[in-house]
Amino acid sequence: MYTLTITFVILVSIFDAKCDESGDDFKARLIALENKLERQAVQIISLQKEVSTQENTIADLKEKVDAQDNDKKKMEAEILKLKRESLKHNRIIKHLLKLVKKAPIQQNENVVDKNDDERVGVIQKVDNLKTLDKKKRFVLDMVETVAFEATIAGGNIAHHTHIDDKIVFETVSLNVGNGYHSGNGTFIAPMSGIYVFSTSVMMIGANSIDTGMHVIIEKNNAEIAGAYASNKGSYEHSSVTVTMDLKVGDTVAVTVERHDDITFYGDNLTSFTGFLLYAF
Structure with a gap:
């Protein structure tokens, strides 16, 4: 009987110990889950803030697009108005020129009559209309032009460019007509005409084999003009x-020609620019 009692006590002690261990494990898992839920809650709040920020950015962009659309419509309406006024002035000029032909000036300079006065007035009016018409056509020409300016800016450096590589001028300060594409450094003509292009490049250092720099301006992948320098310092x-x-x-x-492995310096000291001189 005594032996059975001792055995029972031992078994009860072992069972209580296992229950305690199971309880500790459960508490540890519960704490881990609570911590995980807290981290996820923080992440959710952060994502919600990011979504809110992106929504505000999208709303701002929509406002800018709407404003640009309104400006475009106003500009188109103004252009149409100017063209109509130009046509109207042309008709008036033609009519006044007919009147001028019907009112010849007297051969004798000492003789001044009513017809002379009328003709002088008509000529002045024609000149005024021509001047006004030229100004209005100049405004139209300003709307329909092309010009761009792009540089390698700031601390950016075009490292290890090789023969036939295009130089990408990534920072665009002017792009009227949207002809220049900063993603690949290429200008695509939006209008036909006579254009002027210029590039200015600064070479930094040189490899130990080739110390020269030669870049060219290409039209449809064919060389038009080039610039060369030999590195004698930094x-x-x-x-x-x-x-x-x-x-x-x-x-x-603008591409690299002949000399290989060139590094171009930024800080707006390397640039590419162009503009439409005359459209046809």
Whole structure:
């Protein structure tokens, strides 16, 4: 009987110990789950803030797009108005010129009659209308132009460019007509005409084998003009300007030629610019 009692006590002790261990494990898992839920709650709050920020950004962009659409409509309406006024002035000029022909000036300079006064007044009116018409056509020409300016800016450096690589001028300060594409450094003509292009490049250092720098301005992958410099120190600079005729869709870019493994310096000291001189 005594032996059975001792055995029972031992079994009860073992059972209580296992229950205690199971309770500790359960509490540990519960605490781990609570911590995980807290972290997820923090992540959810952060994502909600990010979504709110993106929604505000989208709303701002929509407002800007709407404002640009309104400006475009106003500009188109103004252009249409100016064209109509130009046509009206042309008709008036033609009519006044007919009147001028019907009112010849007297051959004798000492003789001044009513017809002379009328003709002088008509001529002055014609000149005024021509001047006004030229100003209005100049405004139209300003709307329909093309110009861009792009640089390698700030601390950006174009490292290890090789032969036939295009130089990408990623920072665009002007792009009227949206002809220049900063993603690949290529200008695509949106209008046909005579264009002027210029590039100015600064070379930084040189590899130990080739110390020269040679870049070219290409039209449809064909060389038009080039610039060369030989590195004799830390920096060397060169530039070239060229005039060419382009059709809609023709491409212009600055590429590396002959000399290999060149590094171009940024800080707006390496640039590419162009503009439409005359449209046809």
